[in-house]
Amino acid sequence: MFVIAEEVREALANDQPVVALESTVIAHGLPYPKNVEIAREMEANVRAAGAVPATIALFDGAVHVGLTEAQLEQLAEPGVEKVNLSNLSLVLASKGVGATTVAATIWCAARVGIDVMATGGIGGVHRGDDWDVSSDLPALAQTPVAVVCSGAKSILDLRRTREWLETWGIPVVGVETDVFPAFFSRLTELPVDVRVETPEDAASIVGVHLTVRESGILVTVPVPAEHEVPVAAFNRFLAAANAELAARNIRGADVTPALLDALARISEGATLRANEALLRNNATMAARLAVALTQLDGEWAD
Incomplete structure (x- = not known):
């Protein structure tokens, strides 16, 4: 069921650093x-920082860990399934093309021995009273992978998301931040569990957690300051985007991609530029973390 690229297979066999990358950013992000x-x-950023990239997606009834150029391009074509844990087996059985979310990516990564994943922002608890919860959260609660991200997506209920993480025992480490980042924005009022100054500093914490717990850990990195969308400005953009989606009666799974598209247009590209910048930065940070994890010595090292 798993097709592992030769470069990734060799790195794993030789205890070299590998970083898993989700593929929904290509198909839907x-x-x-x-x-x-x-x-x-x-x-390229993962490689430049000393690790091997392993973008994950589904093709022809198998989970591919490490993709070719042709497969990356194929994921950008229409009709690619968005794969989470509820439909992963269905897409595999149908032999369709599927782009993995955070939840599906860490599930796949853990099963081939990859400890670190990079993404933009995790899913979380949606705004409103219906308690719509992304499958990313329960996946993190039961999958021992370190996820490097810029917090949860700003369109979510961040307070409820942070509470969910605490309740389910998922530690949040902040790199150069005391607060849980809000994807497009650097600052919130929600604290992280511990602050470190570099991803290398986070490695010892991550190493202990992955050894003693069967759950994930978040390493949060704020969007680079020069590309931040301040909270006040983002809230204005979000209000306008939500009004547009309500007028178009967009609901369910279509909401998030439609909302991100509307935000990019209404903000004149500011949210898109922030998204791109944090994705690049998080890939580098995740690679630095993965490299540092392979260099750990002592009783907590793998």
Whole structure:
């Protein structure tokens, strides 16, 4: 069921650092051709920081760990399934093409021995009273992988998301931040569990957690300051985007991609530029963390 690229297979066999990358950013997160460009740049940033990239997706009834250029391009074509844990087996059985979310990516990564994943922002608890919870959260609660991200997506209920993480025992480490980042924005009022100054500093914490717990850990990195969308400005953009979606009666699974598209247009590209910048940065940070994890010595090292 798993097809592992030779480069990734060799790195894992030799205890070299590997970083898993999700593929929904290609199929559903960014417009073409920027989606493929950013996917390539993330892989290049992982390599430049000393690790091996392993973008994960589903093709022809198998989980592919490490993709070819042709597969990256194929993920940008229409009709690619968005794969989470509820439909992963269905897409595999149908032999369709599927782009993995955070939840599906860490499930796959853990099963082939990859400890670190990079993404933009995790899913979380949606706004409103219906308690719509992303499958990313329960996946994190039961999958021992370190996820490097810029917090949860700003369109979510961040307070409820942070509470969910605490309740289910998922530690949140902040790199150069005391607060849980809000994807497009650097600052919130929600604290992280511990602050470190570099991803290398986070490695000892991550190493202990992955040894003693069967759950994930978040390493949060704020969006680079020069590309931040301040909270007040973002809230204005979000209100306008929500009004547009309500007028178009967009609901369910279509909400998030439609909302991100509307935000990019209403903000005149500011949210898109922030998204691209944090994806590149998080890939580098995840690679630095993965490298540091392979260099750990002592009783907590793998």
